[in-house]
Amino acid sequence: MGAPRPIEKLTLSVQVAERLRGDILAGTHGPGEQLHEVELALSLGISRGPLREAMQRLVQEGLLKSIPHRGVFVVDLSEDDMLDVFFVRASLEEAAIRRLVGGDDGGGGDRAATARRLTVISERMDRAMRGGDHARGGDLDLEYHRTLVDAAGSLRLSRTYATVQAETRLCLHRLMGGYRSRDDLAVEHFRLAELIGSAPVEVILPELHRHFGDPAAILRRLRQDAPDAAPDAEQRQDR
Amino acid sequence: MGAPRPIEKLTLSVQVAERLRGDILAGTHGPGEQLHEVELALSLGISRGPLREAMQRLVQEGLLKSIPHRGVFVVDLSEDDMLDVFFVRASLEEAAIRRLVGGDDGGGGDRAATARRLTVISERMDRAMRGGDHARGGDLDLEYHRTLVDAAGSLRLSRTYATVQAETRLCLHRLMGGYRSRDDLAVEHFRLAELIGSAPVEVILPELHRHFGDPAAILRRLRQDAPDAAPDAEQRQDR
């Protein structure tokens, strides 16, 4: 029977930020849409002060854009933005893997445990996909990658990754209305988990990058497919 | 005569955040110190609202820590925190170099121009150090590394690096009262700039890590030296 955990107290502004983050990521507020303080405060039943504080948080997370005296808007990520998000995401995951696999044992250095966790998530993801629950599968996919980064045991790396992952979800909203997958995506998750458990970094990283695909090529293909929103089977879709 | 640059309008909260950031980084407010809203707002001649917004910004940057209903405090970085900061800093610089050198040409891919800029900064840093202006030298050292990361042309990487660099400065405050250097630090800066210009990534990265030194070893030595604040000549001190 360990020590009781302190109750985590949240200010209203933190709670509102969480709510807004969820709404934005769910697409309730679309790209470029302005969040009107007065209207939003009214509908949330709070005053504008905490709402402003909440929105400021999301501005710093990259989900909202604030223009002084004009208002706060949901970001509208350009293709360059998306490429940047994908680049930083890959860099952070790569750094995590180097740390985890590099033998630094900086706190999350247990490769076998990480591999097991990733495998369990892969199984649940596979099951969700087979059952047609693509939204659930998408969430598990994000959890897979977050687990990988968290395994490096770096608070700041994980924190940064969290904000980039939020932006990644915005990218994916932009890329398409929902999550579609190919069968070998699941195979790749299992494979990557296995490699994390025991392979050298020189083997893991190429596999990670293959898993991500080439962001520029993805965007190019989507541009060509623009009239028809249904992606063809060749496309990589992952987060 | 190009187009006139739009005047950048800053809200009071942004300006206050900048002022506070500077004060914290200058050591005006020490580790663990509480920033009292009423008192600080009075001395800055503003109301608490914008001050709260400003402090929230710095909380998200990692310079302040907010405890609900207790107050906002300057962070007191533990040794583990410092190790984490150094790890993430190195990872970001490494990602920047891989991008810059990897031939992606993602926007900042001009190696020669970057090398020239870094060399110019190295010369100014060397001159400042020889002239005894260690604070100026320290600033230029930070600018050197920021220039390196900015050369990767990734907005999010640069933004993340900026926050980590602010924390790095707090670490250095913690490590000692001021900046001391060894002569071969300047040599390393020149060398690294040269490598950035033309060497393969496998040559540059080990040099970068040698330049940083081993953070854990630095902290260990400082622990041993604790009664005497004067570091010995063997120590690496850089940012």
Add this chain to the structure above:
DNA sequence: GATTGTAAGATTGTCAACAATCAGTCTCAC
């Protein structure tokens, strides 16, 4: 003496009102 309950003071969190800014529209002079 140890523990619990209560009150006071200090500080933070939120609210509503006023101030400031901007974009769009209208009017007037040339």
Add this chain to the structure above:
DNA sequence: GTGAGACTGATTGTTGACAATCTTACAATC
């Protein structure tokens, strides 16, 4: 017809007051 200036309404930015929370000190009880 055009451009400049004034006006208006919408919205954000800031302020000062009140509400809420926490810590400390003191009193009461066992």
